[in-house]
Amino acid sequence: MTALLTAIGAAAAFLAVTTSDTATAAASATLVDAQIVEVYVFLLAAFTGFQIITKVPPLLHTPLMAATNAISAISLVASIVIAGAERPLFINIMGMVAVAAATINVVGGFVITDRMLKMFKKTEVPK
Amino acid sequence: MIDQQIGALFVQIAYIGASAAFILGLRGLTKPDTARRGMQLAAVGMLLAIIGTLLNHEIVTYQFIIIGLVVGSAVGLPMGLLVPMTAMPQRIAVSHMFGALAVTLVGIAEFLHYRDIAGGPGVVKMIALGFETLFGALTITGSFMAFGKLQGFITGRPVTFPGQKLINAAVFLGAVGLYVTLVLTQSGGATGDAGLIMFAVMTVLALVIGVTLVLPIGGADMPVVVSLLNSYAGLAASATGFAIGNNILIVAGALDGASGFILSILMSKAMNRSFANVLFGAFGGEKAAVSAKSAEGLTTRSVTPEEAAMRIGYARNVIIVPGYGMAVAQAQHAVRELAELIEKRGGRVRFAIHPVAGRMPGHMNVLLAEANVPYDHLFDLEEINEEFHACDVALVLGANDVTNPAAKNDPGSPIYGMPILNVQDAEQVIVVKRGMATGFAGIENELFYLDKTSMLFGDAKSVLSQVVTEVKGL
Numbered sequence: 001m002t003a004l005l006t007a008i009g010a011a012a013a014f015l016a017v018t019t020s021d022t023a024t025a026a027a028s029a030t031l032v033d034a035q036i037v038e039v040y041v042f043l044l045a046a047f048t049g050f051q052i053i054t055k056v057p058p059l060l061h062t063p064l065m066a067a068t069n070a071i072s073a074i075s076l077v078a079s080i081v082i083a084g085a086e087r088p089l090f091i092n093i094m095g096m097v098a099v100a101a102a103t104i105n106v107v108g109g110f111v112i113t114d115r116m117l118k119m120f121k122k123t124e125v126p127k
Numbered sequence: 128m129i130d131q132q133i134g135a136l137f138v139q140i141a142y143i144g145a146s147a148a149f150i151l152g153l154r155g156l157t158k159p160d161t162a163r164r165g166m167q168l169a170a171v172g173m174l175l176a177i178i179g180t181l182l183n184h185e186i187v188t189y190q191f192i193i194i195g196l197v198v199g200s201a202v203g204l205p206m207g208l209l210v211p212m213t214a215m216p217q218r219i220a221v222s223h224m225f226g227a228l229a230v231t232l233v234g235i236a237e238f239l240h241y242r243d244i245a246g247g248p249g250v251v252k253m254i255a256l257g258f259e260t261l262f263g264a265l266t267i268t269g270s271f272m273a274f275g276k277l278q279g280f281i282t283g284r285p286v287t288f289p290g291q292k293l294i295n296a297a298v299f300l301g302a303v304g305l306y307v308t309l310v311l312t313q314s315g316g317a318t319g320d321a322g323l324i325m326f327a328v329m330t331v332l333a334l335v336i337g338v339t340l341v342l343p344i345g346g347a348d349m350p351v352v353v354s355l356l357n358s359y360a361g362l363a364a365s366a367t368g369f370a371i372g373n374n375i376l377i378v379a380g381a382l383d384g385a386s387g388f389i390l391s392i393l394m395s396k397a398m399n400r401s402f403a404n405v406l407f408g409a410f411g412g413e414k415a416a417v418s419a420k421s422a423e424g425l426t427t428r429s430v431t432p433e434e435a436a437m438r439i440g441y442a443r444n445v446i447i448v449p450g451y452g453m454a455v456a457q458a459q460h461a462v463r464e465l466a467e468l469i470e471k472r473g474g475r476v477r478f479a480i481h482p483v484a485g486r487m488p489g490h491m492n493v494l495l496a497e498a499n500v501p502y503d504h505l506f507d508l509e510e511i512n513e514e515f516h517a518c519d520v521a522l523v524l525g526a527n528d529v530t531n532p533a534a535k536n537d538p539g540s541p542i543y544g545m546p547i548l549n550v551q552d553a554e555q556v557i558v559v560k561r562g563m564a565t566g567f568a569g570i571e572n573e574l575f576y577l578d579k580t581s582m583l584f585g586d587a588k589s590v591l592s593q594v595v596t597e598v599k600g601l
Contacts, residue, residue: 035251038369038377045378048150049385055157058393058482058507061489062215064156064386065357067166069222071149072364072383074173077180078233078371083195084186091236096191098236102229103199104206105222106177110170111207112218116493117163119212123501 063116070109076102131184141179142375148172149379153386159502176375212497213457216349216486217277223356224270230363231263231330237370238326241313247322248370253313255369257306260326261333262363268337270356276346277486283346295339302332347451347528349486351394351402358387390488397482397508399534399545425576427563432590435557435583436597442519445469445476446511448548449491450484452525452560456587459498462524465591466500468598478504479511479548481529512549521553523574525560525587531572541570556580559587 056064079102083095148168155165186192210218238256241248248256275281305325313322344352361383368376395402439445447466453459466476478500484491492505506514515521523530530550533540550556556579565571574580583590 034372035369038372038374041374042365042369042377042381045146045381046385049153049382050389052150052153052157053382053386053389056153057157057159058480058489059492059502059505060156060159060162061390062219062487062493063162063166063489064153065219065353065390065488066215066222067153067156067169068361068383068386069219069226069357071152071169071173071379072361073226073229074145074176074376074379075226075229075233075364075367077176078367078373078376079195079229080177080180080192081183081185081371082233082236083191084183084188086185086187087236087240091239092188092191094232094236096195098229098232099192099195100199100202101225101232103196104203104225105229106173107200107203108207109203109222110166110173111204112210113166114163114170115207116212116215116496117159117166119493119496119499120159120162120502121496121499122159122503 059120060117063113066109066113066116070105070113073102073105073109076106134182134184138179138182141175142373145172145176145179145375146378148175149382153382212493213454214278215493216353216490217274219487220270220274220277220353220356223353223360224267224274226360227263227266227270227356227363230360230367231260231267233367234260234263234363234370235326235330242323247313249313250310252370253310255366257309257326257329259363259366259370260330261302261306262359262366264330264333265337265340266356266359266363268334269341269352269359270337272338272341273349273352273356276341277349285345286342291339291343295336298332298335298339302329302336305329305332346486347483348398350483350488350490351391351398353487354387354390354394355402356387358384358391361385361387394483394488397546399542427575427582428578428580430557430581430583432583432585432593433597435581436594436601438555438557438581439465439469439520439522439594440472440598440601442469443474444518445474445520445522446479446515446518446550446553447476448479448481448521448523448526448530448550449495450481450524450526450529451486451490452527453587454485454490454494454525456525458524458587458591459494459500461588461591461595463495463498463500465595465598466504468595472598472601476504477506477511477514479506479508479515481508481526481546481548484526484529508546508548515549515552518553519555521550521556523550523556523558523560524591527560527565527572528570530574531570533570533573537573550574551577551579554579557583559583559585559590561586 053064076099079095079098083092083099149172152165152169152172155161155168206218234256241252272281276283306329309322309325309329341352361380365377365380365384368374368380391402447462449462453462469476478495480491495505496502528542530548531542532551534542534545534547537543551574556574556577558575558580560582562584575582
């Protein structure tokens with residue numbers, strides 16, 4: 001775990017160094033700032049993910065897969081922009097296909113996760 | 128201008144809200160009673176993110192978005208509502224394919240877009256874009272192959288041929304080489320046709336990698352493969368976030384990537400194998416020859432459903448060990464009926480679930496939950512392994528290698544060291560099995576030849592129904 005995080009940190013440092021070498025000084029300042037913030041975001045999200053997901057019991061591992069799959073269909077957000085922005089027609093159409101594919105996962109994923117979770121019941125205590 | 132800034136602020140607030148909803152939603156999954164509400168919260172977060180995006184000022188035309196949303200919903204909703212629980216491994220595999228398809232298309236579209244911009248994507252964006260397309264593309268075909276193997280239209284046996292590893296390595300190095308070259312050459316804005324061709328070839332090679340990666344992996348190793356593809360799909364989504372500078376994609380992708388990574392490690396550990404071994408091992412087949420012990424000279428004892436019913440019906444403490452065989456025979460409802468009968472007669476029934484039982488993480492739990500087995504009857508390996516000592520009857524239902532004592536006491540066995548369920552500690556063992564065929568590891572299971580073990584041959588569902596009828600008549 002620590003090794004992985006260190007590796008990510010090293011990669012971030014590497015990114016910072018390589019970008020400042022290649023781009024012009026003024027451009028690199030803003031670019032590196034923006035990219036570094038993104039690396040922080042990734043790091044913190046990955047760390048939070050590790051912490052939470054290690055606590056998910058094996059009982060719920062299938063719903064977990066279905067759920068994270070639905071959540072990662074957030075790429076719908078990027079697809080929507082490509083389908084709707086001012087781009088050549090064939091790119092808009094690629095975006096449209098991406099929107100359809102991601103929507104299948106968003107809609108199907110949340111519905112099926114809910115269907116599964118609905119089934120997990122405790123022993124009914126007779127009253 | 129000010130309108131645009133307020134709009135952008137609203138989009139960011141929607142994204143932050145969605146990120147919080149995703150994280151809190153996943154936290155709900157740590158307990159069965161909070162899980163459902165948690166995921167509903169995550170769904171609300173998703174809706175928020177979508178609404179926020181639709182207000183993005185870059186969007187000038189809505190017709191393609193609406194068509195995509197309508198088509199996706201029209202396909203996704205019936206898939207979500209109608210896919211039977213028994214088909215869940217396939218459905219998970221195919222959803223990784225859709226997710227990866229979206230990510231890859233975005234990656235290609237963004238790459239083409241940067242060709243029209245002076246300066247090109249630059250090193251950093253190209254690293255993200257290339258990674259996104261590389262992992263996205265290999266996840267598309269990899270997931271399709273996994274889907275095919277689980278659905279049964281591609282053979283579940285490991286497919287190997289001479290020189291396979293060499294070809295795989297060459298394709299892999301080719302794709303990575305092109306990726307590195309693209310990153311190094313796209314920095315100065317020289318986005319000529321050479322770049323386009325390199326990008327196209329890299330994408331095609333990545334599609335090939337997906338096929339060759341999964342082809343040699345056997346059906347029983349699918350829990351690891353499906354988890355790994357889950358992780359790849361997440362990392363590709365995260366890379367998309369880096370490529371277009373969108374934090375919510377980075378967050379959601381990182382969560383998915385972490386989840387898939389953790390599951391892959393858990394699955395590999397449960398098989399006592401390294402990642403590399405699962406990916407490049409092509410388990411099964413030839414391994415049978417090196418099996419340390421053969422079954423020669425050993426005999427099994429088979430029983431009739433009537434005899435089995437006598438033993439199960441009068442047992443006070445029963446542990447049921449389900450495996451893939453139960454899923455194949457769809458015997459989960461018959462099992463639940465038997466469990467209820469035993470409880471009505473005053474016995475105690477628990478289910479012992481090995482992490483890699485079935486074809487995906489948690490497969491057995493979902494099937495048993497669907498059959499209305501309460502989840503407090505389902506126990507993990509660590510929770511129940513010490514309990515086999517005190518149990519009268521262990522009923523093994525279509526599970527094989529995960530109960531093989533050779534994993535503990537035979538250093539020569541290919542599965543030596545793998546954590547197993549201590550079924551052999553039970554006072555008596557009844558194994559429901561179709562025949563004497565070996566499990567995925569292709570080795571004999573000593574458990575079947577123990578004096579305390581009785582074999583109950585037949586299809587799990589029909590055999591159990593007979594046992595249920597007999598127990599009712601006791």
